[in-house]
Amino acid sequence: MHHIRLDSDTDFDGWRKAARELVLADVASADVTWTVAGDEPELFDAPGAGAFAEAQAPFAQPASPTQPSLPSAASPIPNQTFNVPARFVELAKTAILHRDPQRFAYLYQLLWRLRANPELMHIATDPDVVRLQAMAKAIRRDEHKMHAFxxxxxxxxxxxxxxxxxxxxxxxxxxxxxxxxxxxxxxxxxxxxxxxxxxxxxxxxxxxxxxxxxxxAPSEDRLEETWLTYYASIFNPARLKTKAMQAEMPKKYWRNLPEAALIKPLIEDAERKTHAMVAAEATAPKKPQRQEQPMTKAKHSGDTLEALREQARECRDCDLWKPATQTVFGEGPSHATVMLVGEQPGDKEDLAGKPFVGPAGQMLDRALAEAGVDRDKTYVTNAVKHFKFVPRGKIRLHQKPNTPEIKACRQWYERELATIKPLLVVAMGATAAQSVLGKVTPINANRGHLIDREDGPQVLVTVHPSYLLRLPDADAKEREYARFVDDLKLVAAHLKKAHAA
Known part of the structure; x- marks a missing residue:
């Protein structure tokens, strides 16, 4: 009997190293016990110290003086190889995260059988394959629940x-x-x-x-009451499906959810409201909604920025004002020669009431400085003046404005444009480009050069600074940032030319 001890409950590398040595030494699954460091040795709890190749790579035994070896009776045959299907590797990486103490034994049993029958992974009814796939499915479901709860x-x-x-x-x-x-x-x-x-x-x-x-862990925080109020307000009794809700949000998760105390009374109240709606008399049908009109350029004159800012505070042309803290209007000189247009205010901007003061604003400031553009000489605004977001716990996650919302807010961009009369408009991101040019405009196909327009100032299309913040790869982030600075250098050249004139 071979006793393999793994370093942790998720020691995949240790398991595959031991599993390879065992298979190549022709050790049957019944002759191996697996334990995890810290667990009782008689339990089928855990891992071993092993390794195996991926994606049809030979399951060869490397000659390494530092690699732990099995007893001499289980020594692998030199130069012996074993091809492992890539599907098994991916399945093993996931199933090994299961809490079943015999998962290591189950994996080794299937690995042992794969040596004689490499097609086992394609047999959907094989009991070992079915069991491990069910374990992997449980892992994915648990991961999804963690993301959600x-x-x-x-x-x-x-x-x-x-x-x-x-x-x-x-x-x-x-x-x-x-x-x-x-x-x-x-x-x-x-x-x-x-x-x-x-x-x-x-x-x-x-x-x-x-x-x-x-x-x-903390039991509450200063925003707890706000979150509970919000959760109760979005609970829709007309769409309640209790069984589906319980399937997606099992009661075992409720004890760690701040909103758990509201769930039972909300369900009971929803049932009462549903019965009341069914029993109520039918109401007259609503009038047809106003049809969306294509973007057109309105005529504006005689406005001042301060007057526009005051009027925008009362704008109710779309519903974005309801959850937002305030209108975030543009900021800068009233006769700036360059207007910078972003998408919409973010979380920091919504709280401060000023455009581009959060992480994206810091990225923009840095890029403008490197390009030789003084932000204080530009007018900075957004295509949409209210923060659109979806709550995730205590965090407000940005959501992209849709076309009706962009259209509803375009009047404010047009009136800013008519008041300031810039020589160049920089549209940063797809939403800004759609608002400035009046149509959906691909960024990469139109960036890097000035676009002449018959009915307005020249336009430069580039990426939004937040795009650079979202790039996960450091090399890609550095490369895209350099392209962004190059675009802004066109602004610097335009400003220099305008001042010379």
Whole structure:
């Protein structure tokens, strides 16, 4: 009997190294027990120290003096190879995260059988394949639930605040799920605490520490009441399907959700409202909605920026004003020769009431400085004047404005344009380009040169600075940032020419 001890519950590299040695030494699955460091040795708990090749690479035994070896009776035959289907490798990487203590034995059993029958992975009814695929499916479902039901709470106050969440996964999925949160909440520092493993994001990389008790997590924060009010307000009784809701949000997750206390009374209230709506008399049909009209350029004259700003505060032409904090109007000299147009205000801009003051604004300031453009001499605004977002816990995630919203807000861009009369308009991003040019405009196909227009100033199309912030690859970010600066150098040249004239 061979006893293999793995370093951790998710020690895939250790398992595959041991599994390769065992297979090449012709050790049957019944002759191997797997344990995890720290677990009782008699339990079929865990991993071994092994390795195996991927994507049809030979399962060859490398000659390495540092590699742990099995007892001499199980020594692999020199130069022996074993091809492993790539589908098995991917399945194993996922299934090994399952909490079933015999997962390592199940994987080795299928690996052992694959040596004699490489086509096993294509047999959908094979019991070993079916079992491991079910385990992998459970992992993916648990990962999805973690994405959906993590709720962050704020500790401290900006700029030194941190967001902390508590979650109890069914399986060992913290390392698998962490990149999702790093991408989704890249601009805030957060920690996700679990009993098994904790993940921490500092704005640059994810770090992992051992699991902790639930008592280490905050129980509430200053925005708790706001979140509960919002959750109750979006609960739609007409669309309630209790069984589907319970299937998607099992009760075992409720104890860690701030809104859990509202769920039962909201369901009961929804049932009462539904019965009341059914029993009520039919109402007269609503009048047909006004048809959308294509973008046209309106005539505006005699406005001042201050007057426009006051009027825009009361704009109700679309529904974006309802959840937003305030209208974020343009800012800059009233007779600037260059107008910079972005998409819409972000979270920081919505709170400050000024355009481009958040991370994208900092990126823009840096690029303008490198290109030789003084931001104070430009007029900076957005195609849409209210922040469109969707709440995710305590975070407000940006949402792209749709065409009706862009059209509704275009009057303010046109009136800014008529008041300032710039010689050049820089449209940053697809939304800005659509508003400035009056049609959907591909960015890459139109950037890098000035566009002449018969009915208005020249236009330069480029990317939005937030696009650069979202790029995950450092090389791509550096390359795209250089292209952005090159575009803005056209603005600098235009300004120099205008001043010379």
């Amino acid at each position: 993590v709720r962050f709470r704020e500790i401290g106050r900006e700029p030194k605040s941190r967001y902390v969440a508590w979650f109890e996964p069914e399986h060992h999925i913290v390392e698998l799920a962490a990149p999702f949160f790093a991408h989704r909440f890249a601009d805030m520092e957060w920690s996700i605490l679990t009993p098994d493993l904790c993940a921490h994001w500092d704005g640059h990389k994810v770090a992992f520490t051992p699991g902790v008790a639930k008592s280490m």
